[in-house]
Amino acid sequence: xxxxxxxxxxxFGDVAMIVPVLKEFLAQNPDTEIVFVSRKNFADLFDxxxxxxxxxxxxxxxxxxxxxxxxxLELKKEFQPDFVADLHNVLRTKILSFFFxxxxxxxxxxxxxKLLTRKENKVKKPLKPTTERYAxxxxxxxxxxxxxxxxxxxxxxxxxxxxxxxxxxxxKMLPIEKSLELVKxxxxxxxxxxxxxxxxxxxxxxxxxxxxxxVTSLAGKLSLKEELQKISELELMISMDSAxxxxxxxxxxxxxxxxxxxHYFAGxxxxxxxxxxxxxxxxxxxxxxxxxxxxxxYRGDYACLNQIEISEILKKI
Numbered sequence: 001x002x003x004x005x006x007x008x009x010x011x012f013g014d015v016a017m018i019v020p021v022l023k024e025f026l027a028q029n030p031d032t033e034i035v036f037v038s039r040k041n042f043a044d045l046f047d048x049x050x051x052x053x054x055x056x057x058x059x060x061x062x063x064x065x066x067x068x069x070x071x072x073l074e075l076k077k078e079f080q081p082d083f084v085a086d087l088h089n090v091l092r093t094k095i096l097s098f099f100f101x102x103x104x105x106x107x108x109x110x111x112x113x114k115l116l117t118r119k120e121n122k123v124k125k126p127l128k129p130t131t132e133r134y135a136x137x138x139x140x141x142x143x144x145x146x147x148x149x150x151x152x153x154x155x156x157x158x159x160x161x162x163x164x165x166x167x168x169x170x171x172k173m174l175p176i177e178k179s180l181e182l183v184k185x186x187x188x189x190x191x192x193x194x195x196x197x198x199x200x201x202x203x204x205x206x207x208x209x210x211x212x213x214x215v216t217s218l219a220g221k222l223s224l225k226e227e228l229q230k231i232s233e234l235e236l237m238i239s240m241d242s243a244x245x246x247x248x249x250x251x252x253x254x255x256x257x258x259x260x261x262x263h264y265f266a267g268x269x270x271x272x273x274x275x276x277x278x279x280x281x282x283x284x285x286x287x288x289x290x291x292x293x294x295x296x297x298y299r300g301d302y303a304c305l306n307q308i309e310i311s312e313i314l315k316k317i
Contacts, residue, residue: 002029004141005081007037007096008088009059011168013243013268014130015042018087019049019250020152020271021134025145026051032143035079044225045250055079065095072099085137104140106133113266117288119298130267151272153252154232161186161317162230162237162253164195164244165205171261171293172240174305180208182238182310186317187214193230194219195244236317241293245270256316260305261297263288277316281307 006022008015015038022034026049033051040056055075062071075081076099084103086093097103115123135145163186165179174182186192192212194205196219205217218230231237231244232251239245239255241262248255249270257264257273259280266288269275281287287304289295297304 002032002083003079003081004032004034004083004085004138005037005075005079005100006034006085006087006137007093009038009092010088011243012042013246016045016243016246016250017130017268017271018134019045021131021145021147022046022052023049024147025135025138025143028145029143035075035081037075041224044223044228047225053079059092068092068095069099072096076100083141085141087134087137102141104137106137109133109267113291116263116265117290119286119289122285124263124265126265127267129269131271133267149272151249151252151254155251158233158235158253160191160193160234162193162195162234162239162244162248164237164239164242166196166201167240167242167293169261169293171290171295171297171302171304172242173260174240174258174308175302176204178308178310182313183208183215184212185310185314187212190214192216193234195227195231196220238313238317241268245273249273256313258305258308258313260302260308261287261289261293261295262291266291279308279312279316280304 008018035053035055036046037055037057043054043056046052046054062068084097084100086097086105089106089108109127112127131147135147138145167173183192192215194217196202196205202220205219209215209217228247228251231248231253234253237248237253237255240258245255245257249272255270255273256277259278264278281304284304286299
């Protein structure tokens with residue numbers, strides 16, 4: 001049995017995107033097992049994946065060059081890997097890979113992404129999906145892998161609509177007034193389940209739950225494992241370009257995704273999701289202005305989000 005040590009430490013959505021790739025890799029390479037190293041709180045993403053061992057770490061215990069050397073020595077002793085797959089390609093993982101042989105590293109396609117997001121003369125074309133970039137790392141190690149890019153529903157009995165109105169950056173989020181309008185409209189005909197994280201998000205979604213019939217806020221109430229289970233039971237998830245899209249993909253739930261400052265051309269559409277379920281202002285010359293939505297709108301009006309009509313989202317449902 002060949003053993004591959006693979007690692008990526010952030011961000012949450014990017015790590016979630018790796019899971020379907022690993023599942024299909026292991027199905028196509030039955031003589032191989034994977035040890036995946038990441039932050040401890042990501043463990044439930046990998047629950048139930050056969051021939052995969054999750055090794056959670058606290059990065060504060062392995063700071064700097066010598067800390068990463070310590071981690072590398074621990075991983076070598078514990079797992080004795082035959083190959084190493086760096087699925088992150090940042091300074092931390094480059095240092096970690098230095099201590100191993102037979103390694104391969106993620107190509108992030110930085111140059112093409114800069115051309116896609118620059119202010120003038122954008123080269124606006126679809127780039128390689130991030131999941132294929134992950135798959136390429138294993139191909140570099142000499143393995144074969146053909147991704148299906150299909151959803152595999154975890155649960156067959158599905159009902160209700162999930163809505164995750166928040167994202168890490170303003171350039172990815174519908175104006176809160178539009179999100180509220182969407183919830184009020186959908187709740188007339190569907191049970192709605194709201195997803196969110198931080199304290200402010202929990203407060204907003206709890207208020208919506210109290211004010212609107214047929215709406216349940218799950219924000220701050222579920223463990224990651226419980227959240228994945230609930231999303232798997234949904235008929236549909238509505239999400240921004242955020243981790244929730246990737247969680248839904250992981251459990252085989254269809255997503256209507258809303259895109260503002262970012263663009264699916266950069267390769268971050270949820271695995272197995274359809275471009276037909278994308279809601280966007282397609283003809284804005286200024287977008288995408290960034291890969292991650294973390295840059296302020298240089299126009300100052302976030303037209304990419306403010307011009308989206310709720311009716312366009314409802315049409316997808």
